[in-house]
Amino acid sequence: MTPTDDPRDVFRQRNLVRIGRALHLPAQPSAERKAAWIAVAGAPRTTGVNSAWGVRGRLGYALASIGLAAALLAAIWLTAGHTKPVTAAVILDRFRAALAQSLTIELSDIDLGSVSVNGKIMLEQGAAAGLERGFAIVHVAFKSSNPEWCDLHAKLVIGQQPGAAWQYGCGENVPPGTTWDKLLEDAPDRRMPLRDYLKRDRSWHDFWMHPLDGFGQLPERLRLAYGESSVTYEFFPQQRAVIEQLLRFLLPLGAGTTADALIADLSGAGAKINHEDENSTYVLSVSGFQRLGTLDLAEPPIPDASGLLKDYVKEILYDTSKRRVWSTQDYVTPALRESGLCVNGVFPRDMPQGSPEDLLNWLRERALDVRVTETGSDTMRIRVTGYPFDLDYSGIDWQREFVRQARRAAVLEVSYDAKNRAIRQAILKHIGGDAGRIRLTVGAVQLDPAWLQAEYWVAPRE
Amino acid sequence: MKGSGHHAETIDRAFERCSASFYRYFAVRLRDNGHLVDDLMQQLWLQARSAARGAREIDPEPWLWRIAQNLVRQHRRKVAARGSNGPLTDAVLARSLGERLDTEDLPDEVLARKEVQEQLLLALSELPSAEQELLIGFYFDGHPQARLAEMFGLTERAVEGRLYRARLALRDRLTGCELNEDRA
Numbered sequence: 329m330t331p332t333d334d335p336r337d338v339f340r341q342r343n344l345v346r347i348g349r350a351l352h353l354p355a356q357p358s359a360e361r362k363a364a365w366i367a368v369a370g371a372p373r374t375t376g377v378n379s380a381w382g383v384r385g386r387l388g389y390a391l392a393s394i395g396l397a398a399a400l401l402a403a404i405w406l407t408a409g410h411t412k413p414v415t416a417a418v419i420l421d422r423f424r425a426a427l428a429q430s431l432t433i434e435l436s437d438i439d440l441g442s443v444s445v446n447g448k449i450m451l452e453q454g455a456a457a458g459l460e461r462g463f464a465i466v467h468v469a470f471k472s473s474n475p476e477w478c479d480l481h482a483k484l485v486i487g488q489q490p491g492a493a494w495q496y497g498c499g500e501n502v503p504p505g506t507t508w509d510k511l512l513e514d515a516p517d518r519r520m521p522l523r524d525y526l527k528r529d530r531s532w533h534d535f536w537m538h539p540l541d542g543f544g545q546l547p548e549r550l551r552l553a554y555g556e557s558s559v560t561y562e563f564f565p566q567q568r569a570v571i572e573q574l575l576r577f578l579l580p581l582g583a584g585t586t587a588d589a590l591i592a593d594l595s596g597a598g599a600k601i602n603h604e605d606e607n608s609t610y611v612l613s614v615s616g617f618q619r620l621g622t623l624d625l626a627e628p629p630i631p632d633a634s635g636l637l638k639d640y641v642k643e644i645l646y647d648t649s650k651r652r653v654w655s656t657q658d659y660v661t662p663a664l665r666e667s668g669l670c671v672n673g674v675f676p677r678d679m680p681q682g683s684p685e686d687l688l689n690w691l692r693e694r695a696l697d698v699r700v701t702e703t704g705s706d707t708m709r710i711r712v713t714g715y716p717f718d719l720d721y722s723g724i725d726w727q728r729e730f731v732r733q734a735r736r737a738a739v740l741e742v743s744y745d746a747k748n749r750a751i752r753q754a755i756l757k758h759i760g761g762d763a764g765r766i767r768l769t770v771g772a773v774q775l776d777p778a779w780l781q782a783e784y785w786v787a788p789r790e
Numbered sequence: 791m792k793g794s795g796h797h798a799e800t801i802d803r804a805f806e807r808c809s810a811s812f813y814r815y816f817a818v819r820l821r822d823n824g825h826l827v828d829d830l831m832q833q834l835w836l837q838a839r840s841a842a843r844g845a846r847e848i849d850p851e852p853w854l855w856r857i858a859q860n861l862v863r864q865h866r867r868k869v870a871a872r873g874s875n876g877p878l879t880d881a882v883l884a885r886s887l888g889e890r891l892d893t894e895d896l897p898d899e900v901l902a903r904k905e906v907q908e909q910l911l912l913a914l915s916e917l918p919s920a921e922q923e924l925l926i927g928f929y930f931d932g933h934p935q936a937r938l939a940e941m942f943g944l945t946e947r948a949v950e951g952r953l954y955r956a957r958l959a960l961r962d963r964l965t966g967c968e969l970n971e972d973r974a
Contacts, residue, residue, distance in 0.1 A: 336892040340957045343896045347910055348929030350901035354817030356810055357828070365809075365831040366802075 414601060419612045419744045419751070426751040426770040433575065433768050435466070439761035440567050441726060443468050449575075450773040462488040463779055466571075470561070487780045565668055566628075566727035574734070574759060574766060608747040617735040627731045628724055631667035638696055638714040640664060640671065644679075644687075649706035652681045668727070670720035684708055691715070734759045801838050804850045811919035812858050818908075818915045819862050819876045830861045837861075851919060877908035884909045888964025913963040921956035928953055 433449040447466035468482040602611045639661035647654040653676035660671070680686040688710065691698045696714025703709075738759050743752040754768045778784045805812075812834060816827040837857050838850070866876075887909055890896055900906055914922065920942075927933045927941065935949045942949070 334954075337954060337957065339892055339894060340961060343891050344925065344929045344957060344960075346896055346898065346901055348932075350898065351907055351910060351914075351930070353911070353926065353930060354814055354827075357813060357824075361828060362809060365828065366805075366835050 414610045414744065414746055416601065416612055419601070419610065419742055422744060422749065422751050423742055423754065429770055430773045431768060431770060432773045433766060435571065436765045436767070437761065437763040438571065438574075438759060438766075439764055440570060440730075443470050443563075443567075444760075445469075445571060450775050452773050452775050461775060461780060462486070463775055485785050564670065564723040564726075566723040566730075570727060570730060570760075574756065608745060609752065610744045610746055612740075612742040612744065614740040614742075615738070617738055617740075627728050627735070628668060630721070630724060630728075631669060633667075633669060633719050636661070636664045636667060636669070637719075640713075640715065642674075642712045642715055643701075644676075644691075644710040644712065646681075646684055646687060646708045646710060647706060648684055648708055651683065652676070653679060653687075654707065668724050670723060671718070674715065730760060737762075798839060801850055801854075804854060805835055805838060808851055808854060808919035811915070811917075811922045812854070814922065815858055815915045816862065818911045820865070821876045826865070830858075830865065833861055834858055855916075855918075877912060879912055880905065880909055884913060884964045888913075888961050888966075891961050891964065909964070913960055917956065917959055917963060920952070921959050924949070924953055925956045925960065 431449075431451045433451075435445055435447040435449075438445045445466060445468055447464065449464040450462070452461045452463075464484075464486040466484045468484065470480045470482075602613065641659040643657040643659065645654040645656070646652075656676060658671070664671075680690050688698060688700070691710065691712050694715055695712045697712070699711045699713075701709045701711045739757045740754065741757065742754045744750075745752050751770045753770065756766045756768075758764065759766065809831070813827060813831060816830045817823075820826045820830070834854065834857055838854055883905060887896075887906065901910075914925065917925070924938060924942070927938050928935070933941070935946050935953070938944075939946045939949045944952070
């Protein structure tokens with residue numbers, strides 16, 4: 329059969345044209361890479377087994393073959409002219425060790441939509457017990473697109489050391505006549521105990537094992553008072569968590585994943601090493617995080633709400649004598665909470681309250697299950713399950729877009745001082761906008777002991 | 791026969807001639823992980839040069855393909871514990887695609903699906919080198935038959951006939967049981 333008398337070939341040809349348009353073939357390598365395939369170990373000789381050359385050649389070749397699998401990776405990044413090659417494996421290994429030392433983490437111009445974040449986190453690791461201390465200061469600037477909060481500036485400070493831990497917040501650049509009140513929750517005097525580690529019976533060791541827990545978390549809400557009135561700004565959950573997520577993104581470089589898997593991923597992500605000759609500094613640069621499997625900057629999935637709503641329970645306390653809803657209470661299952669969805673709940677003003685029957689009928693038309701669980705002399709408690717409340721996906725959408733941008737544009741640079749065999753710094757660039765970055769510096773931190781005293785911040789010095 | 795197989799130049803010529811296809815074969819199965827692909831290309835060449843078992847074959851290409859398949863198998867065994875295997879043959883989907891290739895116009899939305907593209911790439915990238923290069927040159931790179939004839943030293947009539955056989959081979963790869971390296 330030939331192309332001309334095979335009727336099926338007509339479809340085949342048309343489909344091949346479509347396939348040619350739809351598929352992306354792997355790009356072919358450069359001539360240099362092709363040359364390297366046969367040049368790395370040197371061309372083996374094909375001599376007779378009895379010749380001396382043959383013995384040496386085979387021995388050398390066998391050794392080359394044994395070491396090849398490990399050496400090939402290093403050879404890609406081998407930097408000529410130095411006695412010891414600097415590879416991604418070397419740099420990552422040093423970086424892993426460095427993350428157990430004292431660190432300074434600086435946040436710069438990270439755009440979180442309505443606010444931008446700057447800050448510094450200092451984690452001091454001492455050789456002797458009692459020297460471990462942590463300190464964070466995070467500045468949240470409200471952007472001009474944020475109508476009631478434009479150009480305001482919140483400063484959040486966390487201090488931790490054995491036996492003492494506190495959080496503090498205050499406003500800066502606030503208009504005359506306004507004050508900050510309850511900057512953080514449960515903070516009547518703007519000074520509060522830390523809610524995380526020490527209160528939850530965690531040990532100081534936990535702090536160091538997970539040094540970024542809690543650091544970088546934005547508060548749930550900020551409230552600004554104008555005399556007797558006030559305005560509250562609430563951060564949505566994804567906005568609060570994203571800084572911590574970014575910080576956690578750096579951690580797998582220091583622990584957990586094996587260097588082999590990391591390097592394999594990094595090579596796929598376009599990792600390269602540049603050498604700055606004048607000071608023996610090598611910079612491992614990684615981009616293309618959307619292709620990485622090892623480093624996790626995960627785009628949150630869009631949750632399936634259909635299975636979650638039925639677990640959403642609203643309890644309504646109805647005053648039968650005054651014929652009105654007295655109070656409502658929402659119960660959110662952990663699954664719904666963890667989904668990141670916000671519920672646009674129904675308010676009492678939306679409900680018919682003229683009689684209990686009106687209210688119950690209205691609810692039964694909408695919810696999966698409505699039960700009167702308690703009846704008193706003038707109250708009635710109603711439990712509503714599976715009410716089809718509106719779900720707010722905007723936080724998840726925002727986070728997905730944020731992560732998508734970061735995975736597409738972010739660049740990680742790890743600077744390695746080959747002379748001293750030490751990591752200088754690591755920078756994660758282009759996150760939350762072009763200017764956004766997290767810089768991680770290894771080594772002794774310049775932590776003024778006074779900063780760890782809450783009084784220093786409660787009554788700031790000029 | 792170890793060490794006394796193909797003359798080194800024969801293997802080198804076959805490797806050079808087929809390197810684009812071997813590279814594509816590895817790249818598709820390792821999700822375009824450039825470093826690993828380089829690694830396997832080096833191992834392919836070294837193994838071919840050091841253990842030329844295919845000595846009696848006139849053309850070492852099929853023998854090189856077997857080495858390449860074994861290298862992929864070995865790599866997959868190594869990484870299986872990490873769960874990071876590349877795309878695998880889905881025999882049902884591949885067969886369905888092969889049948890539809892002959893009987894209907896495949897819709898764009900079908901061809902846009904990742905799993906469909908993976909099956910097509912898996913099948914395409916294990917065709918013999920000459921067939922791959924012709925299909926890619928004509929359907930992917932858009933070279934006219936006259937240009938392909940010039941590139942491969944053939945007549946236009948021969949290009950037409952070989953393209954026909956390459957299309958059939960691709961269909962057979964999809965519908966048949968030739969995709970066996972993934973089942974190792």
